[in-house]
Amino acid sequence: MFTLVEPFSAEQTIKKSLFITHVAPIKTAQEALDFFASKHQPEATHNCWAFKLEQSYRFNDDGEPGGTAGRPILQAIEGQELVNVAVLVIRYFGGIKLGTGGLIRAYGGSAAKCLQAAPRQEIIPTTQIVCEASFADMAILRSRLLRPEVNVLSEDFGDQGVVWTLGIPDALLAELEQDYTNITRGKGQWINAKELD
Numbered sequence: 741m742f743t744l745v746e747p748f749s750a751e752q753t754i755k756k757s758l759f760i761t762h763v764a765p766i767k768t769a770q771e772a773l774d775f776f777a778s779k780h781q782p783e784a785t786h787n788c789w790a791f792k793l794e795q796s797y798r799f800n801d802d803g804e805p806g807g808t809a810g811r812p813i814l815q816a817i818e819g820q821e822l823v824n825v826a827v828l829v830i831r832y833f834g835g836i837k838l839g840t841g842g843l844i845r846a847y848g849g850s851a852a853k854c855l856q857a858a859p860r861q862e863i864i865p866t867t868q869i870v871c872e873a874s875f876a877d878m879a880i881l882r883s884r885l886l887r888p889e890v891n892v893l894s895e896d897f898g899d900q901g902v903v904w905t906l907g908i909p910d911a912l913l914a915e916l917e918q919d920y921t922n923i924t925r926g927k928g929q930w931i932n933a934k935e936l937d
Contacts, residue, residue, distance in 0.1 A: 741794075741822070741823050741863045742820070742822050742861065743765050743823055743824045743861060744763060744855075744859065745860060746765070746858075747762065747764040748762075748859070750853060754846045754849075755834060755838060756836050757833055757846070758831070758834065759830070760829070760830040760832075761829045761851055762779045762828045763825060763826065763828075763858050764825070764826050765826075766825065767824060769791065769798065771826070772789075772798075776826065779830075786803055786804050786833075787802050787830050788801055788802045788804060788813060788847060789813065789826065789827060789829070790814035790851075792822065794823050799814045805840060807844075808840055808843035809829065812843075812844045812848030813847055813848065816848050817855065820856065822860070824863075827851045827854070827855065829847050864910075866891070866910060867907075867908055868905060868908075868932070868934070869905070869908055869917075870903065870905050871906065871930045872900075872901060872902065872929045873901050874900055874901040875902075877923055877928070880923055884916070885916055885919065885920065886906075889909055890906055890907065890908050890912070891906065892905075893905040
């Protein structure tokens with residue numbers, strides 16, 4: 741799966757109608773709705789949109805015939821294996837009716853073209869781990885655990901050492917947990933952050 745790195749825009753004219761597409765990475769439905777509100781052009785004929793999160797999606801035809809705008813935009817997102825993405829396609833009617841098939845192609849195609857040009861990145865599944873390190877083990881644990889692909893989300897020092905909250909790519913999880921257990925001789929705390937909720 742992929743997501744976008746940053747917002748991006750593109751436009752094209754199809755049979756005298758201007759289609760302006762704005763895309764952006766999002767983390768929540770509210771972020772998507774805020775993005776649509778910020779780019780909404782009230783003088784345009786239609787402001788049609790779709791967003792897709794990992795667990796949900798929504799779309800809106802904004803007055804176009806049902807299924808001819810929002811759903812094709814959503815299909816463009818899904819067709820490129822994207823999540824956590826919002827897409828707004830604004831249409832200024834040019835006087836020539838496109839018909840149902842033409843609308844589906846115009847909205848879906850505008851979304852797809854913009855998404856293809858937008859910078860993207862792969863989503864790497866990660867797990868948050870909370871682990872502690874005594875001052876005696878801290879240097880070796882830092883060198884083994886804190887690799888470039890591991891995100892240090894927090895680092896809290898106490899009397900005995902440090903507690904790290906780490907975002908670890910799932911592909912490295914088993915290996916790093918084994919390293920941690922070996923270095924701390926099985927005495928350290930290695931806890932999946934979900935267990936703390």
